[in-house]
Amino acid sequence: MAHQADAKKSLDERGYTGALIHGDNPLKLFEKAVRDRIVDSYYWKEQCFGLNAATLLDRALELTFIGGTYGVAQKPTPFLCLAFKLLQLVPEREIIQYYLEQAGEEYKYLRALAAFYVRLAWEKDEDVYTTLEPYLSDSRKLKRRVREGWALTHVDDFVDELLVKNRVCATTLPKINPRVFLEDEDRLEPRVSALGDELEELDQEEEELEVDSGSEGEVEELPHGRANGIARTGSDGEVVSDEEMDGD
Amino acid sequence: MADRNGAYDTPGGGGGGGDTAFRRTWDRSEYAAKASARDQKIKDEGKLRYEASLAGKKYHARASTPPEGTHDTEARKQRLNVADLVGKQTIVVTGAGQGKRGKGAGFYCECCDLTYKDNLQFVEHLNSKAHLVAAGESGEVRRATLKDVHERFEYLKRKREEERSKEVVDLGARIEVAMEVEEREREEKRRKRNEKRRKTKDGLGVVEVKIENDGIIC
Numbered sequence: 001m002a003h004q005a006d007a008k009k010s011l012d013e014r015g016y017t018g019a020l021i022h023g024d025n026p027l028k029l030f031e032k033a034v035r036d037r038i039v040d041s042y043y044w045k046e047q048c049f050g051l052n053a054a055t056l057l058d059r060a061l062e063l064t065f066i067g068g069t070y071g072v073a074q075k076p077t078p079f080l081c082l083a084f085k086l087l088q089l090v091p092e093r094e095i096i097q098y099y100l101e102q103a104g105e106e107y108k109y110l111r112a113l114a115a116f117y118v119r120l121a122w123e124k125d126e127d128v129y130t131t132l133e134p135y136l137s138d139s140r141k142l143k144r145r146v147r148e149g150w151a152l153t154h155v156d157d158f159v160d161e162l163l164v165k166n167r168v169c170a171t172t173l174p175k176i177n178p179r180v181f182l183e184d185e186d187r188l189e190p191r192v193s194a195l196g197d198e199l200e201e202l203d204q205e206e207e208e209l210e211v212d213s214g215s216e217g218e219v220e221e222l223p224h225g226r227a228n229g230i231a232r233t234g235s236d237g238e239v240v241s242d243e244e245m246d247g248d
Numbered sequence: 249m250a251d252r253n254g255a256y257d258t259p260g261g262g263g264g265g266g267d268t269a270f271r272r273t274w275d276r277s278e279y280a281a282k283a284s285a286r287d288q289k290i291k292d293e294g295k296l297r298y299e300a301s302l303a304g305k306k307y308h309a310r311a312s313t314p315p316e317g318t319h320d321t322e323a324r325k326q327r328l329n330v331a332d333l334v335g336k337q338t339i340v341v342t343g344a345g346q347g348k349r350g351k352g353a354g355f356y357c358e359c360c361d362l363t364y365k366d367n368l369q370f371v372e373h374l375n376s377k378a379h380l381v382a383a384g385e386s387g388e389v390r391r392a393t394l395k396d397v398h399e400r401f402e403y404l405k406r407k408r409e410e411e412r413s414k415e416v417v418d419l420g421a422r423i424e425v426a427m428e429v430e431e432r433e434r435e436e437k438r439r440k441r442n443e444k445r446r447k448t449k450d451g452l453g454v455v456e457v458k459i460e461n462d463g464i465i466c
Contacts, residue, residue, distance in 0.1 A: 002388035005321040006375055042466050045371045050323040053392035054400035058323070061404055094394050103401050 005050040007088045011039065019090040021121050022174055026087040029120050034170050037069060038076045038084050048081050053091040056082065060099075063109035066158065067145030068170025077145050079113060080169060086117045100131070108140045112158055116169065119162040125176040126187050128163075135159045137194045270343040318386035328374075330355065330367040334462045359383050368465045 007027065010016060016025045027035060038044050047059055060082055067077040086096075096114055104111025115132055122128050138155040145151075161168050163179075182188040193199050293309070300307035338353075345352025345363050352363040355370035359382040364370040373379055380387045392400075444456075 002320065002390055005380075005387050005389050042368060042371065045368070045375060046324065046328055048323075049375050050321045050389050052323075052389045052396075054396040055323040055392075057397065057400050057404055061408070091392070092394065095392070095397050098394060098397055098401075106405070 003052070003089060007039065007084075010088055011035065021087075021090070022123060026090055026121065027084070029087060029174065030084060030171055033074070034069065034076070034080070035084070037074050038081050041076050041081065043076070043078050044081045044084070047078075048085045051085055051089070053089055053095050056085060056089070057103070057110070060110045060113055061107050063113070065143040065145050065150070066109065066112050066153075066169065068168075070145045070147055074170075076170075079109070079116075082113055083116050083120070083169075086113070087121065090121070097131070100135075108138075108142060108155055111135065111138070111155060112142060115159055115162060119168075119173055120171070125182060128176060129179060129182065129188060132159050132163060133191070272346050318384055320390050321380065321385045321387055322389065328367070328371060330370070330464050331462065334464070366465065 004010070010018060010025065010027055013025075019026065021029065030038070051059065059078070063079055063082070065077065066079045068080055069076050096117060099110055099114035100118065104114055115135060118131055119128060122131070136156045136159055138159075140155050142153050142155060142158060143150060144153045158168075162173065163176075166172060179188065179191060183190050195202075293307075297307040340353045341351075344350050348362045348364065350361060350363065354363045354365045355367060356363050357370070357373060357379065360373070360379055362373065364373060377387060
């Protein structure tokens, strides 16, 4: 079993025969504009040619920042190019899990890359949630390239974005059901936050504040025992706001 | 009697040489051989078709199998060396290259005898089917198994740790190295400053042309 060294055949819209993700060519998860930028970039042509799931590690371990496209000319980041390569290769589940768990334990950018792939490619919502949620406690710092300049984020921040936001790293993520919905359907267990008891105490403090000062718009009512990142809507707690590609 | 040479051939030039040495010459015998081989192939195929039609069947041409001895394509182990000749002056034979063919100024591919003016075009060529065939690669990559991924990861981890341990941490040595680098840079600056100050014929000095990133596309 072999796959092509470059993506020309898979990019050709006609007659694609290969693994399907969400019922279509995996490469179509990226928009045409982004796909073109990636394929025309020097990084893709020089370093992403002829990679397979093992040699991709060479490149992934050298990553030093995450990001989508940046600059006036919408130059793709190496992170984005490698994600595109993963979509072309469609590695086995166990390989991606290896990237996430064991290899990602030591190399955080590889973990971010694998998490991005999981969110894009895995079709069952429950799998996405159960696989990515453990990393909501990984607080290592990540460097992120934004349209103009750099930003600081963390692994758990990034994973949270993947689970909550619509658009991350120059791609519109495929729709998944919100966690609340899945819990109602009994497909998932209600989330046990890593904060655990501290969350209850926090809620109590906020309620007290509310009683004292008369509620202001800032204090949010968090339902007890629920996820703190997922169930919140319209939260203003995100440090890294929408600095992604235009057209957000 | 008019000379056998053509209008552009000078008698002293020899064999179409002289003024026209830069023009491309064709090896007639090679092309004659190619033409006769093609004719032969057409004849053979025609014969097969005729026999097939006699038997009442249709002749199907067999698709050519990829040449034997091709090995799997692999990713590049090192970055392409494109910044080597930046700032250096080399002498290039004028007649050596026609368009992309032949060795001219720029990035040269030996397998295919092509020159590219641009590192982007060069790397595109290296990825192209034509070059892979010329280099004996099949253009297919072996699929990796979980075991391969494991091994590769362990190997890379080990290599990185070795490199990290090899780094010189001794402060004294680092100071020396830094001082040497600084000296070298100072010399370069001094030299450039002197060159600029030196007056040229029209009194403008030496013009420094700076291209973004030394002209290398990345």
